Amino acid sequence: MxxxxxxxxxxxxxxxxxxxxxxxxxxALSLTMxxxxxxxxxxxAEMNDDMALDKIHSLAEVxxxxxxxxxxxxxxxxxxxxxTEVAIEINGLLARVTVSxxxxxxxxxxxxxxxVFPLPETAAVDHLRMKVGERIIExxxxxxxxxxxxxxxAKNEGKQASIVEQQRPNMFTTSxxxxxxxxxxxxxxxxxxxxxxxxxxxxxxxxxxITPRYIPGxxxxxxxxxSHFNGSGWAVNTDQVADASHITPPVLVTExxxxxxxxxxxxxxxxxxxxxxxxxxxxxEEELVNDSTRKIRLMDNVPANRDFELVWQAxxxxxxQAALFKQHKNGEDYVMLMLTPPNKLNIESISRELIxxxxxxxxxDGTSIKQAKAALQYGLSQLRPQDSFNIIRFSDDVxxxxxxxxxASRVNLHTAYDYVAGLRADGGTEMAPALxxxxxxxxxxxxxxxxxxxxxxxxxxxxxxxxxIEQDLGKSRLFTVGIGSAPNSHFMQRAAQFGRGSHSYIGSxxxxxxxxxxxxxxxxxxxxxxxxxxxxxxxxxEIWPKTVADLYLGEPLLLTLKAxxxxxxxxxxxxxGNQPWQKKVMLQGxxxxxxxxxxxxxxxxxxxxxxxxRSNSDDxxxxxxxxxxxxxxxxxxxxxxxxxxxxxxxxxxxxxxQAIAVNPPKGNTLTQFPQTATAATLQFIIxxxxxxxxxxxxWRQE
Amino acid sequence: xxxxxxHYLSLLLLSISIxxxxxxxxxxxxxxxxxxxxxxxxxxSKVNNKQAKPWPWADTWPxxxxxxxxxxxxxxxxxxxxxxxxxxxxxxxFASAAPTEQGNTIIAAxxxxxxxxxxxxxKGDVIxxxxxxxxxxxxxxxxxxxxxxxxxxxxxxxxxxHQLTLVTxxxxxxxxxxxxxxxxxxxxxxxxxxA
Numbered sequence: 003m004x005x006x007x008x009x010x011x012x013x014x015x016x017x018x019x020x021x022x023x024x025x026x027x028x029x030a031l032s033l034t035m036x037x038x039x040x041x042x043x044x045x046x047a048e049m050n051d052d053m054a055l056d057k058i059h060s061l062a063e064v065x066x067x068x069x070x071x072x073x074x075x076x077x078x079x080x081x082x083x084x085x086t087e088v089a090i091e092i093n094g095l096l097a098r099v100t101v102s103x104x105x106x107x108x109x110x111x112x113x114x115x116x117x118v119f120p121l122p123e124t125a126a127v128d129h130l131r132m133k134v135g136e137r138i139i140e141x142x143x144x145x146x147x148x149x150x151x152x153x154x155x156a157k158n159e160g161k162q163a164s165i166v167e168q169q170r171p172n173m174f175t176t177s178x179x180x181x182x183x184x185x186x187x188x189x190x191x192x193x194x195x196x197x198x199x200x201x202x203x204x205x206x207x208x209x210x211x212i213t214p215r216y217i218p219g220x221x222x223x224x225x226x227x228x229s230h231f232n233g234s235g236w237a238v239n240t241d242q243v244a245d246a247s248h249i250t251p252p253v254l255v256t257e258x259x260x261x262x263x264x265x266x267x268x269x270x271x272x273x274x275x276x277x278x279x280x281x282x283x284x285x286x287e288e289e290l291v292n293d294s295t296r297k298i299r300l301m302d303n304v305p306a307n308r309d310f311e312l313v314w315q316a317x318x319x320x321x322x323q324a325a326l327f328k329q330h331k332n333g334e335d336y337v338m339l340m341l342t343p344p345n346k347l348n349i350e351s352i353s354r355e356l357i358x359x360x361x362x363x364x365x366x367d368g369t370s371i372k373q374a375k376a377a378l379q380y381g382l383s384q385l386r387p388q389d390s391f392n393i394i395r396f397s398d399d400v401x402x403x404x405x406x407x408x409x410a411s412r413v414n415l416h417t418a419y420d421y422v423a424g425l426r427a428d429g430g431t432e433m434a435p436a437l438x439x440x441x442x443x444x445x446x447x448x449x450x451x452x453x454x455x456x457x458x459x460x461x462x463x464x465x466x467x468x469x470x471i472e473q474d475l476g477k478s479r480l481f482t483v484g485i486g487s488a489p490n491s492h493f494m495q496r497a498a499q500f501g502r503g504s505h506s507y508i509g510s511x512x513x514x515x516x517x518x519x520x521x522x523x524x525x526x527x528x529x530x531x532x533x534x535x536x537x538x539x540x541x542x543x544e545i546w547p548k549t550v551a552d553l554y555l556g557e558p559l560l561l562t563l564k565a566x567x568x569x570x571x572x573x574x575x576x577x578x579g580n581q582p583w584q585k586k587v588m589l590q591g592x593x594x595x596x597x598x599x600x601x602x603x604x605x606x607x608x609x610x611x612x613x614x615x616r617s618n619s620d621d622x623x624x625x626x627x628x629x630x631x632x633x634x635x636x637x638x639x640x641x642x643x644x645x646x647x648x649x650x651x652x653x654x655x656x657x658x659x660q661a662i663a664v665n666p667p668k669g670n671t672l673t674q675f676p677q678t679a680t681a682a683t684l685q686f687i688i689x690x691x692x693x694x695x696x697x698x699x700x701w702r703q704e
Numbered sequence: 705x706x707x708x709x710x711h712y713l714s715l716l717l718l719s720i721s722i723x724x725x726x727x728x729x730x731x732x733x734x735x736x737x738x739x740x741x742x743x744x745x746x747x748x749s750k751v752n753n754k755q756a757k758p759w760p761w762a763d764t765w766p767x768x769x770x771x772x773x774x775x776x777x778x779x780x781x782x783x784x785x786x787x788x789x790x791x792x793x794x795x796x797x798f799a800s801a802a803p804t805e806q807g808n809t810i811i812a813a814x815x816x817x818x819x820x821x822x823x824x825x826x827k828g829d830v831i832x833x834x835x836x837x838x839x840x841x842x843x844x845x846x847x848x849x850x851x852x853x854x855x856x857x858x859x860x861x862x863x864x865x866h867q868l869t870l871v872t873x874x875x876x877x878x879x880x881x882x883x884x885x886x887x888x889x890x891x892x893x894x895x896x897x898x899a
Contacts, residue, residue: 675853675886676785676795676812679873682731683816687879689724696717703710 084117088208088266094273095325095340096597097195097206099125105178106186112651114157116177120209122195123172126604128634129192130642132164132178141166141644143634145627149641153177160651164189167641171611172209174636180651189644194597194604199342199558202321204272208310210264266310268298277317284310326592329599334542335568336598339587341559343529343578353388354450355407356381356525357440357478360422361457361485363397363431370486371427373511374456377483378422380518381454384526385410392443393418396436397429406443433461434470441474449580451478452525453501458486459493467493471500477532477577479503479552481521499612502552527555530583535561536573542566546606562602603633611638731791735817738792742766742780749836764789767796768803769834770811775821781833785812794818800869803833804841808867815887819872822848822889831868831891843868843891850874853886866893 087102105115121127130141141164144152149165156163157179164178164187178187197204270279275293285301298312316322325340358381360374378393385391389410393403403421408414440453459482461467471480480501482494485508498505504524508517533550537543545563553559559574574585607626614622623639630640741758746766749756757765768781781803785795794813801807813819829845843866867890874887 675851675871675888676790676797677873677882678790678812678814678819678871678886679878679881679883680731680735680791680814680816681881682728683877684879684881685724685728685731689721689728691721692717692724693721696714696721699710699714699717703714 086264088264090206090208090268092197092206092268092270095197096595097197098597099193099195101191102188103176104186104188105181107181107183110183112183112655113181114177114179115181116175118173118175120172121174121193122207122209124604125193125195126600127166127174127191127193127636128600130164130166130644131190132644132646133188133190134162134646139644139646141642143631143640143642146639146641149643152643152645153179156645160649162187162646162650163644165641165643166191166636168636168638182650194600196601203313203315205311205313208266210309266300268312270296270298270314272314274321275317277315279312279314282311282313324587327595327598328592329595331599335565336602337563337568337589338598338601339561341585343553343559353390354452356385356389356391357394357407357453358391359394359396359436359440359453359455360425361431362395362425362427364428365431365458366427366485369511370458371425373508373514374485375422375425376511376514377456377508377518379419380515381522382415382418384522385415387411393421394436394440395425396432398432400432400435400439402439431461433467437467437470438474441476441478450528453478453480454483455480456483456485459484461493464493468496468500471497475501481525483508483521524554529553529555530559530576530578533574533576536575537569546602547609562605564602600633600635603629603635607635607637732817734791739780742782742793746780767836770794771832772821772829774829775824777821779818781811790814802835804835804839806866808869810869810871812871815872815874815876819870822870822872822887823876825889833868841866842894844894844897845889845891847890849888851886851888853884865896867891
């Protein structure tokens with residue numbers, strides 16, 4: 003018994019020492035390795051671009067805005083180039099925009115091109131045409147995946163094809179397959195858009211600013227491929243691209259006047275006498291057609307690096323107070339109604355009540371609470387003497403500065419500033435009682451009531467809170483201000499939606515002033531609130547968005563609706579300042595426009611996308627696909643695809659498949675997963691077995 | 705004589721066993737220690753914006769940083785998924801999308817060293833990836849699957865979302881090396897989920 007114990011102890015201790023020993027060897031080796039590294043003078047070897055070059059002998063020779071990509075064998079080739087032609091027709095409040103993108107392939111090989119470009123967030127992209135030589139091929143709307151497959155198949159079969167896909171609501175891509183050597187393909191995209199109106203001023207923006215550059219990939223099989231991360235000579239360019247786009251193309255991009263040219267022309271038929279037409283950032287040529295119509299052209303072709311904005315004003319009292327457009331399509335009526343609220347409202351005389359809720363829970367500690375306090379202080383500074391206010395703070399408990407809202411007198415404000423200065427972040431996040439306290443006090447208020455809620459939203463009981471907001475809101479409006487580096491944006495946005503207010507987000511202390519200024523401008527100029535629509539004798543009515551948002555100074559009321567049978571009139575009820583407001587609009591007459599159904603569908607898709615974002619449900623996705631297919635619209639789930647029936651590229655000839663850096667470089671595709679286990683365990687086990695046998699052998703001999 | 709040969713045999717066995725044990729230990733030590741060296745190369749490459757090799761004869765360089773705070777994971781990802789780079793850190797698969805960029809980024813590592821933690825990962829866990837230019841992206845784990853090593857067809861390299869795929873050998877505590885199965889964790893950028 004004693005012997006076994008001692009043997010066991012011996013074994014164990016030998017084992018331990020052996021393990022320690024083996025780790026010791028490893029450690030010693032590694033330390034030596036480390037020492038070598040530290041002593042070595044040229045630690046950080048650079049990669050040399052010593053590849054054989056074909057057409058372009060070195061990147062240093064590229065002087066103009068030539069885009070190049072590297073091929074598998076390390077050669078450089080000139081990549082396709084892109085020219086964009088934009089034609090905008092503005093008719094009253096509607097704009098139809100045609101964007102023609104011509105992809106030219108200067109190389110001697112077949113190429114595929116991909117272009118990432120921005121469009122306005124509200125753009126309803128409904129047409130795609132591909133021009134190949136003299137022929138024009140119309141694009142079809144398909145579910146996104148199906149469209150991809152159609153494109154992919156056409157590409158593989160050597161057919162010319164193009165596809166327009168939505169990446170973000172304001173970011174699209176065009177891919178064009180099989181651009182013949184030394185030839186070009188033109189892709190024409192059309193979209194419908196509303197003109198934005200602010201009082202007497204109208205504007206339209208054509209975005210060009212987010213790196214709308216042609217982006218070729220780099221099918222390189224060697225290890226130099228990786229140099230687009232931080233390789234020598236490429237760093238500056240990739241840095242530039244990194245700033246501009248979320249896609250970092252591993253290409254040399256030099257800014258110059260010759261790359262990605264844009265020509266732009268506008269026919270502006272305002273529908274009223276024009277007082278002034280301005281282009282904010284570009285030089286334009288203006289041709290007067292008549293009092294209400296202008297032809298506008300960009301003075302020079304410009305590189306696509308700055309948003310184009312056209313602003314026009316109506317001459318006195320000429321701006322339309324109301325506009326009605328209708329469309330009858332597939333047995334249904336579509337209506338678009340624009341109304342300008344009376345803007346003679348003297349807001350100065352209207353008092354309002356502002357309730358600030360500030361989150362002082364532990365999660366707000368540090369910079370968050372500083373930002374929140376700065377934002378609150380800014381809010382206090384914006385109060386007018388006739389306004390009343392209160393501050394509610396919460397963590398584990400809830401407390402308010404005053405029992406009920408007080409006038410913003412000097413004394414009260416002074417007390418408030420002191421109170422804010424003394425706030426500390428500590429404890430839990432009991433949000434519900436704070437919200438209830440803020441919303442229930444409504445009964446004591448006359449006039450406008452705005453609740454500004456400063457929080458990082460780190461709560462788990464969102465649904466309970468939404469219910470409180472929905473039920474207790476009354477005539478209050480809830481504006482959420484997200485604080486800190488990672489606020490719960492889902493909660494913020496949705497709370498603001500239930501609260502019929504808006505959401506803003508402060509990311510750093512520098513932003514406090516600017517963001518709060520924007521918010522308070524809005525808060526101090528509400529015009530029409532509590533808008534509701536009445537449509538008598540209508541059936542099958544669908545209005546999107548479902549709730550009409552409050553209108554602030556300068557904003558027109560814009561409604562799009564669909565009805566199976568349309569009533570003769572629509573009644574709009576609301577609160578104007580603090581008076582009830584009503585407007586009846588006759589729905590007979592009005593202008594006819596093909597754009598109405600498309601705009602209605604686009605707004606419905608936006609609303610459904612909000613729903614989809616919240617629920618992630620397949621139902622809302624299916625609904626989006628259905629509506630987008632019906633109205634021929636590009637969406638997150640649908641794409642436009644055009645395929646030429648005749649194959650042009652002999653399948654034996656290689657297509658330089660290149661797109662964003664996403665594409666696996668040919669010859670370097672993953673054919674199987676790497677080997678990902680070491681022999682360490684096996685070695686340990688065999689080692690131990692041998693060790694034990696060795697020991698036993700020795701022990702038996704003694 | 706018999707006694708003598710037995711003595712030699714036991715000595716032989718003991719020395720082989722020590723060799724094996726230290727070799728096994730070395731694999732682990734290397735995996736741990738190399739990360740320190742890589743860390744300094746990483747900060748160098750960030751400063752100079754150049755590829756910095758962790759040691760002069762290295763055939764790889766750090767191109768990304770992988771963090772999973774929940775499991776105390778903070779690792780430097782090396783370029784390439786060859787045995788050489790995998791000994792020192794997780795390896796970025798060249799044929800996949802650049803780290804943090806659009807597409808599917810694939811990173812592989814050994815199941816018994818760097819990616820041992822994969823077996824702990826749960827759906828919804830957040831993985832953070834930094835690229836050499838300081839760009840950061842958070843991914844949320846979507847699913848975990850076990851596949852054959854040659855079954856790579858389902859990898860969506862053309863993805864328009866930002867995906868991250870972590871790969872290691874399966875089963876985790878198998879003794880034998882060179883099994884056919886792989887454990888694959890797929891994650892999607894939080895931005896894409898909320899967009």
